[in-house]
Amino acid sequence: xxxxxxxxxxxxxxxxxxxxxxxxxxxxxxxxxxxxxxxxxxxxxxxxxxxxxxxxxxxxxxxxxxxxxxxxxxxxxxxxxxxxxxxxxxxxxxxxxxxxxxxxxxxxxxxxxxxxxxxxxxxxxxxxxxxxxxxxxxxxxxxxxxxxxxxxxxxxxxxxxxxxxxxxxxxxxxxxxxxxxxxxxxxxxxxxxxxxxxxxxxxxxxxxxxxxxxxxxxxxxxxxxxxxxxxxxxxxxxxxxxxxxxxxxxxxxxxxxxxxxxxxxxxxxxxxxxxxxxxxxxxxxxxxxxxxxxxxxxxxxxxxxxxxxxxxxxxxxxxxxxxxxxxxxxxxxxxxxxxxxxxxxxxxxxxxxxxxxxxxxxxxxxxxxxxxxxxxxxxxxxxxxxxxxxxxxxxxxxxxxxxxxxxxxxxxxxxxxxxxxxxxxxxxxxxxxxxxxxxxxxxxxxxxxxxxxxxxxxxxxxxxxxxxxxxxxxxxxxxxxxxxxxxxxxxxxxxxxxxxxxxxxxxxxxxxxxxxxxxxxxxxxxxxxxxxxxxxxxxxxxxxxxxxxxxxxxxxxxxxxxxxxxxxxxxxxxxxxxxxxxxxxxxxxxxxxxxxxxxxxxxxxxxxxxxxxxxxxxxxxxxxxxxxxxxxxxxxxxxxxxxxxxxxxxxxxxxxxxxxxxxxxxxxxxxxxxxxxxxxxxxxxxxxxxxxxxxxxxxxxxxxxxxxxxxxxxxxxxxxxxxxxxxxxxxxxxxxxxxxxxxxxxxxxxxxxxxxxxxxxxxxxxxxxxxxxxxxxxxxxxxxxxxxxxxxxxxxxxxxxxxxxxxxxxxxxxxxxxxxxxxxxxxxxxxxxxxxxxxxxxxxxxxxxxxxxxxxxxxxxxxxxxxxxxxxxxxxxxxxxxxxxxxxxxxxxxxxxxxxxxxxxxxxxxxxxxxxx
RNA sequence: GGGCCUGUAGCUCAGUUGGUUAGAGCGCACGCCUGAUAAGCGUGAGGUGGUUGGUUCAACUCCAACCAGGCCCA
Numbered sequence: 001x002x003x004x005x006x007x008x009x010x011x012x013x014x015x016x017x018x019x020x021x022x023x024x025x026x027x028x029x030x031x032x033x034x035x036x037x038x039x040x041x042x043x044x045x046x047x048x049x050x051x052x053x054x055x056x057x058x059x060x061x062x063x064x065x066x067x068x069x070x071x072x073x074x075x076x077x078x079x080x081x082x083x084x085x086x087x088x089x090x091x092x093x094x095x096x097x098x099x100x101x102x103x104x105x106x107x108x109x110x111x112x113x114x115x116x117x118x119x120x121x122x123x124x125x126x127x128x129x130x131x132x133x134x135x136x137x138x139x140x141x142x143x144x145x146x147x148x149x150x151x152x153x154x155x156x157x158x159x160x161x162x163x164x165x166x167x168x169x170x171x172x173x174x175x176x177x178x179x180x181x182x183x184x185x186x187x188x189x190x191x192x193x194x195x196x197x198x199x200x201x202x203x204x205x206x207x208x209x210x211x212x213x214x215x216x217x218x219x220x221x222x223x224x225x226x227x228x229x230x231x232x233x234x235x236x237x238x239x240x241x242x243x244x245x246x247x248x249x250x251x252x253x254x255x256x257x258x259x260x261x262x263x264x265x266x267x268x269x270x271x272x273x274x275x276x277x278x279x280x281x282x283x284x285x286x287x288x289x290x291x292x293x294x295x296x297x298x299x300x301x302x303x304x305x306x307x308x309x310x311x312x313x314x315x316x317x318x319x320x321x322x323x324x325x326x327x328x329x330x331x332x333x334x335x336x337x338x339x340x341x342x343x344x345x346x347x348x349x350x351x352x353x354x355x356x357x358x359x360x361x362x363x364x365x366x367x368x369x370x371x372x373x374x375x376x377x378x379x380x381x382x383x384x385x386x387x388x389x390x391x392x393x394x395x396x397x398x399x400x401x402x403x404x405x406x407x408x409x410x411x412x413x414x415x416x417x418x419x420x421x422x423x424x425x426x427x428x429x430x431x432x433x434x435x436x437x438x439x440x441x442x443x444x445x446x447x448x449x450x451x452x453x454x455x456x457x458x459x460x461x462x463x464x465x466x467x468x469x470x471x472x473x474x475x476x477x478x479x480x481x482x483x484x485x486x487x488x489x490x491x492x493x494x495x496x497x498x499x500x501x502x503x504x505x506x507x508x509x510x511x512x513x514x515x516x517x518x519x520x521x522x523x524x525x526x527x528x529x530x531x532x533x534x535x536x537x538x539x540x541x542x543x544x545x546x547x548x549x550x551x552x553x554x555x556x557x558x559x560x561x562x563x564x565x566x567x568x569x570x571x572x573x574x575x576x577x578x579x580x581x582x583x584x585x586x587x588x589x590x591x592x593x594x595x596x597x598x599x600x601x602x603x604x605x606x607x608x609x610x611x612x613x614x615x616x617x618x619x620x621x622x623x624x625x626x627x628x629x630x631x632x633x634x635x636x637x638x639x640x641x642x643x644x645x646x647x648x649x650x651x652x653x654x655x656x657x658x659x660x661x662x663x664x665x666x667x668x669x670x671x672x673x674x675x676x677x678x679x680x681x682x683x684x685x686x687x688x689x690x691x692x693x694x695x696x697x698x699x700x701x702x703x704x705x706x707x708x709x710x711x712x713x714x715x716x717x718x719x720x721x722x723x724x725x726x727x728x729x730x731x732x733x734x735x736x737x738x739x740x741x742x743x744x745x746x747x748x749x750x751x752x753x754x755x756x757x758x759x760x761x762x763x764x765x766x767x768x769x770x771x772x773x774x775x776x777x778x779x780x781x782x783x784x785x786x787x788x789x790x791x792x793x794x795x796x797x798x799x800x801x802x803x804x805x806x807x808x809x810x811x812x813x814x815x816x817x818x819x820x821x822x823x824x825x826x827x828x829x830x831x832x833x834x835x836x837x838x839x840x841x842x843x844x845x846x847x848x849x850x851x852x853x854x855x856x857x858x859x860x861x862x863x864x865x866x867x868x869x870x871x872x873x874x875x876x877x878x879x880x881x882x883x884x885x886x887x888x889x890x891x892x893x894x895x896x897x898x899x900x901x902x903x904x905x906x907x908x909x910x911x912x913x914x915x916x917x
Numbered sequence: 918g919g920g921c922c923u924g925u926a927g928c929u930c931a932g933u934u935g936g937u938u939a940g941a942g943c944g945c946a947c948g949c950c951u952g953a954u955a956a957g958c959g960u961g962a963g964g965u966g967g968u969u970g971g972u973u974c975a976a977c978u979c980c981a982a983c984c985a986g987g988c989c990c991a
Contacts, residue, residue, distance in 0.1 A: 007952065009952055009953090010952090016954090016955075016956070307919080308919095308991070326991080430922090432921065435921065436920070436921045436988090436989085437921095439919095439920050440920075440921090440989075440990080443920085552921085552922075552987085553988055553989065555989070556988090556989050556990075557989090582923085582987075582988085583988070588986095589923090589985095590986080590987095591986090620929060620930080621929065622929085622930070624922085625922065625924090625987085626923070626987050626988080627929095628928090633928070633929080635944095636928065636929070636944075637929095639944080640929095640942085640943070642955095642956090646956065647953090649956095650953045650957090651953095653953065654953090698929080698930065699930085699931090701930095702929085702942075705942070705943095706941070706942065709941095709943090713957080714957090714959090717953085717957095718953095721952080721957095808958095809959090809960080811959080812948085812959055813960095815949060815959075815960090816948070816949095816960085821949060821950065822949065822950055822951095822958085823949090823958085823959085853958090890952085
C-alpha cells in the first residue's frame, strides 16, 4: 500500500469544476487589468494588419442570441487572426438613429408627446440609444469578445454625423441625388407618414368593383377590377398579366376584355348568361393600347403588363395608380408612367380633381361608385373583405399617398453595372451569397433616402421660400457638415438658415430666404457610411476592409447599402470578403419571438452556464444555414466542455511542477508512442488551421474534439499513465512522455483559444512553461510543429491500432465472462502470419503491452484452434496474465519478487523506488 | 407570387469527380475500473438518407415536382 506514495500521480490547482459564471468574471477582470485589447495591438505593432469591420447592431433593447452569435463568430476570427500573428483592431459600433427608437420613446412618452419639441424628442432618443449602447457593450464584453470597447463607433456622434453629411455632399456633387414622387403609407388623421413597423393590419370590408374602360376609337372595353374606387381619379394605366391568356367576350354590357381564367367567375358575377367568348388573345396583343380615363374624359391611359396581376380574383386586368400603391408605383417606374396623387395631407381630394375636390377619399368612394353607375361604366359591385393597414396609434385606415422624396439614383453613371461588377470581384462566403445579392442589386429600385421622422441625421437641403425650389449644393452641404462636426446634428434644428450656411441665393428665382428640410436620412444611409466614418477615418484601420460578417438578412441591408455608397463615391466595394451566417431559431427550427416565449437571453445563459458554453455551441454548428438553439442543446456543449476541460486538467496535472525548460529531447530520442501522437497531432492541427483559414469553425471544433476524445483521452493519455506514474522520475521514457504532453498542451491551448478564450487563459495561468506571455492570446501559432510529421510511424500505428481494436474486443469477452476486470489482468498472444507483420510486431515489441494496457504481450507461432480469423495477417488471443502482480504498477510480471529489498515489486518498479531515495 | 438557402441516426456534424455492408462524436443501454474519481476505459444498439418520380448497369450524391422550415422582396 505504501508504494502508492512513490508514484508520480497528477497534481494541479486547475479546478475540475469550472464554475464558469464566476471564473469567467475573474478572467475578465484580469484582462481588464492587463488591458488585453491594447496589449495585443502593442504586441503585434509591427505585424500585418487584418481588418474585420463590425456592422453596427441597433441600440435598442438587450442583445439577443442572434446578436451574440454574430459577435462571437467575429470574435473567433479576430482571435484566430491575432494568434496567427496579425494585428487585429476591432472597433465595435452601434446604429443609434431611426424609427424603432423614436417609436419606443414616443410610446413611453404617451400623450406628452404633443407637448415636447422636436429637439426635446431627439434628446430623449439620444439618451435612450446611449443607455442601450452601454448595456449591450457590457453584454458583448461578457461573452469574451475582444474589442475597442472604450472607443467604439456611434452613429449619433458628431464625427459620424458629419461624415454622413459629407458623403451626401459627395453624392450630390456626382449627381446621384434627385427628388421624386413616391407613394408612402399615410395616416390622414395624424397627417404623417408611417414606417413599416408602425403599421398594423385589421380586417376590413372594401367595395370591389368591375369597371369598363372604353378603348379610344373602338367600341370595346377593358373590364378592370379594383378595391379602391377613390384611386380611380389617379388612374394612368391598366395592367395585364404578361403570361396569361385573355379573351374578348360579347355580353349585354358590350364587348369586354378579361383574363381567360376568370371568364367563368366574371360571367357568374355579372349574371349574364348570354356572355360568350368570341376571341382568344394574349396580353401582348393589347400592350400600349389607349383607353379613355374612367373619370376624366379628357385624359387617356394605356395598357401595361405586370406579373403581380392576380389570376384568381377580379377580372385579370388591374387599374394602376402609381401615386397610390406600391406595386402600381413600381410598375409606373418601369413603364415611365406619371405619378399623380391628387390627395391632400388631410385625405381630401385636391383642386385638380374638380368633381370631388375637398371630399375625403373614403367618403368619395360612394360618390365615385354612384357616378360610374350612372355612366353605365360600373357593371358590378360587391363587398370584399381583406386585411387592411391601419395606423398603430389612432387605428384609422391608411392610404398610399405620393409625396416628394429624395432618392439615390442607381442608374446614374452606370452605378448598377458597377455594383454588379464589384459584387463579382468580391469573395462571398458561402458562394451562393453572391447570387443572392447579385439578383437583388440587379432589380432593386432607386434608394429612397428621406424619412418623415425626427430621430436621425437631417437631410441638408434648403427650399427657397419664394419659389419653393430646393437648394442642394456641395458647398452649402459642406458648411452644414462643419457645423454638425462642431455641434452635432441638433444644430440643424437649432440655428437659423443663415447662421448655418451663410448667405445663399436661389438658382431659380434669386430668392435669399430659405426653409430647412424637415426630413431625415433613412438609417440605412447612416450605417452604410461606416466604411467611411470608421474604416477610412480611424488611423488604426485600413480601407477597404478585409471582411464584413453578418447574418443573411444583410444582403438587403448593410452589405448592400454599404456597397452602394462606397461604389458611388469610391468606385469600389468597401470589403474584400463578405461572410454570411444563418439565423438562430428555436429548438424546433421555428423563428424565435417574444410572443412564442422561446427566446433566450445570452445574459441568462452566461449566468447559468457561462459564455464558454454558448461559444462552444456556436463553434459546433455549421453557420451557413439556420441553426436551432435551446437549453437542451446547450447541455450537449456542457458535456463537451467538461471533456475538453478534464483532458486539459489531466495534462496540467501530469506536467505538475516539473521544470520543463530542462527537458529537451530530440525527436529521434523520443518514445515511439510519443513520436506517433506528435505526428498525429501535427497532422490534425494542420487541418485545424486550414479550417480556421476557411472560417469553418464547426470543422475546427470537430477536429479538435475528436482528437481529444479518440487520440488523447481514450488512447494516448490512457496508455501514457503507466509510464508517467510508475517509471522513475528522471527516466528517459517518462521525460519523453512529459515533454510530449507539454508540446501538445502548449499548442492546443493556442488552437482552442479563439473558441474558448476564458478556459484557454485559465489553463495558461496554470501552465508551467518557459518564457510565458501575459496572456495565452499573446502567443503566436507557427509551423514548427510540422517537424513532428512522420508518415511512416503513423502508417505503422494505423495497423497497430487495428490490432489494438481486436485486442480490446478479446479483452471485453474475458471481462464479460468474469475472467478479468481491468485489462492488465490479461496477456495478449500475437501470432503473425506473414513476414511483414512479424517484422512490425518485433519492431514495436517493447511497447505493445503498453498500447494494449495488458501485462505481457507474447509473439509466437500459431498453435491452437483459438486462432480462427483467417482474414487478418495475424492471429490474436487474450489470456489471463501469468506472473505475479506488482504491488506498485499492478502489472502481472515475471520479475516480481526478484528484488531482495522490494519483493513485492517488479524489476522496473524496484529500480524506480531505489532511484527516488 | 418572386429571389436565395436548408432538410443524412435522439442531437451536432462527415461523406472525395455518382461505384462495395452510409461514418464520427455526443446522448442512450450494458459492463469494467476506483492511481484523471462530481473523473477514466470498453462493448453495443440506433439511419425507408424530407417525399414522390426520372436519368443511369449503379444515386445520399445528377434532374424534376412536391412537402416542411428560414431570410429577403412583393
